[in-house]
Amino acid sequence: MTTFVDRVELHVAAGNGGHGCASVHREKFKPLGGPDGGNGGRGGDVILVVDQAITTLLDYHHSPHRKATNGQPGAGDNRSGKDGQDLVLNVPDGTVVLDKDGNVLADLVGQGTTFVAGQGGRGGLGNAALSSARRKAPGFALLGEPGEARDVVLELKTVADVALVGYPSAGKSSLISVLSAAKPKIADYPFTTLVPNLGVVTAGSTVYTIADVPGLIPGASQGRGLGLEFLRHVERCSVLVHVLDTATLESDRDPVSDLDIIEEELRQYGGLEDRPRIVVLNKVDIPDGQDLADMIRPDLEARGYQVFEASAVARLGLKELSFALAGIVGEARAAKPKEEATRIVIRPKAVDDAGFTVTYDESEDVYRVRGEKPERWVRQTDFNNDEAVGYLADRLNRLGVEDQLMKAGARAGDGVAIGSLENAVVFDWEPTMMAGAEMLGRRGEDHRLEAPRPAAQRRRDREAERDDPQREFDEFDPF
Template identity: 70%
Template sequence: MPSFVDRVVLHLAAGNGGHGCASVHREKFKPLGGPDGGNGGRGGDIVLVVDANTTTLLDYHRSPHRRAGNGSAGEGGHRSGADGDDVVLMVPDGTTVSTPGGEVIADLVGIDTTLVVARGGRGGLGNAALASTKRKAPGFALLGEPGETLDVVLELKSVADIGLVGFPSAGKSSLIAAISAARPKIADYPFTTLVPNLGVVEAGDVRFTVADVPGLIEGASEGRGLGHTFLRHVERCAALAHIVDCATLEPGRDPLSDVDVIEAELEKYGGLAERPRLVVLNKVDIPEGRELAEFVRAEVVARGWPVFMVSAVSREGLRELAFEMARIVSAARSAAPPPEPTRMVLRPTAVDDEGFTVTKERTHEGERYRIRGVKPERWVRQTDFTNDEAVGYLADRLARLGVEDELVKAGAHGGDEVVIGGEDAVVFDWEPTISSGAERLGPRGTDSRLEN
């Protein structure tokens, strides 16, 4: 089982709203005291919150299915149902939320930043809330709406100032251990670092973070070695530092070719070309390493990059390197816009709540008319189709919204097939209404327009 996970797919289901209650108050000498059915409770939301003490997405790798609580149904005596419990998921700073198709929903940066990623369904209205002068004792209530269900991808992109890149065993872990209090695993074999490490460095009055990214090799973009799995952790960095092993015994390798290979892989990854570069010629405590570093230093300087000869063992050159990193970080922070206060991120909702569309469709059986819109589709979800009075109430709402007028304009006639919604659509044969059905009600729970 891994101990560090920086990408997961979550399967989320917000809570369903509770159904409204259809009830009539009864007591001695008052057998029909009026409607007193309460409303259903709201379904619970699923909320992501950035937490300073969370550093990995491991918990969601183990348990990717999360469901919020459902709202309770309303009861008689004007008692509303309880709201469903929200589910709050803590995520690390720097987590991006996107759809499985790659569309970014939110970028969660800053402690306590909050995202309501899946909204619970509305509770249904009880018959007390539906009563009117014409419909004094409704024999129905509205159903609660289902909560949102969706899959989202969480990706952790570490919030670091300087990213260390280089071949395996170039000394990145040793360097970060020498300049900070971090204690990553260090060994003399390739790919010792399997997860990114973060270290906090102080240089003068500047404090910044350094990310040690697992080693890259040529062909990483095609999946060799660890591939580009961890390069997302340097996307936010103000600068990248090439850590070059000047004492390697591998044939065909030298500092300049190592830098060229890593630069080629960074170019294939994309989005990092404008970041400042540092070249750190490491392991100069070894005579052969120092000799090679001095030999190639002038060529690196000719490329316009600052170059430092250091040793994580003897600590030579580390102070100068740390202060140069601090200078770059300070410049980047000065150029950046002022930080925004902790914010709540809301998923965008439909802007045109009043609008709807009527379109004619051709099918194998003939023609039909499809109605799409926030309100018509919501009203259909709230309707109990086993109750004739509830169906008549839906017809009245659609007529007041202007749906029937638009059907006539589109060429619909009585008996034509009409569909409301998308995948979970309701299909019915349309019969135009002459007037509002509220005056034409029969006994409670019925509507005379639907007798035939």
């Protein structure tokens, strides 16, 4: 049973941020010494890191659920919570990270390349950090932000310069074993090779890697045999080498037909049309194999292929083949654009970018507010604390959410939803005329959150106040 896995679905969850602490300093002769609640710690990230010592995704096949640690909550006496520990996951060189829809998130090539698959949540601020001249002793703290949780797909695409393709038992593994120091499993039956073999070849001053693609048969691009699983491993190669068996014992096969069938599978898979091709007529140490090679070589050369005759057993034609591959690999490397030094790209915000949007959702009959700051503030608000909700209202007002709601046509009592359709906080909007500490009553309370009177009741109260004869006297009475 093979232990090679090159595609897995990974469920990652970053750590949650720790909650801030609401505390008041107390000691002898200082019963109310001011707020001293510490901040919560940051949640740990989930980070993918390339490690060239890793060659398979087997660990994540057996354990697909990975979670970083949470940040610790803050405490009194201005003690901040401990940050969560990042979870580092080592992946093979050439791992591609995709989302559930197949969009590429990262292509991890090169030792030490990293990608943050899950961002840890921010820690909540304690009441010491929330205090100000207007709010000297906040009776609340912010909650820690939940860590990012998502599903990603990891696909391994072997990083090789040369890819050997051909029918099972064509001799690909034998060629790799004599061209390099690789020790693949070799036997005389189909599908001996169940995993891609990788070897390093030195030809003069050029060092390159060579790999074989196991299990290519007719229909491989549609999932027959093992080909569909491993065709992705040739995507990074610089040159394709067709290994043709000139001594096959199957009467219904011949090298030229094998070449046509493999080329058709590569064409259906797609993306490999621009790669140069070389043909290797293998097993020419067998008399019948040499005779067949002599017959088909003119036809292959007429098609434009560069043809080599080789034998892994007799060590024939290997030097010429290795140096020819080195030349093609060198040309491909020289043609690649040079990697530019890392640059910092600064993209300033547009002058009219408010950082959020307000739209009317007809299906839900609400005004929907979307934006990084409003949504994060909602997640960090303790809705069991009236003062915390009032603080949220102040922040949204300062950001300009109320102004945009008015411009969008919202009226008092209309529904407002902050967040996505699946996870939103919905409330009836009441425009705020005043904001700040002057609206607060006892600690932990906010008068703005009292149940609003119905519109009809408010209208009757205004009419009654206008018609009240005592109103004029009360306004001008100096006593």
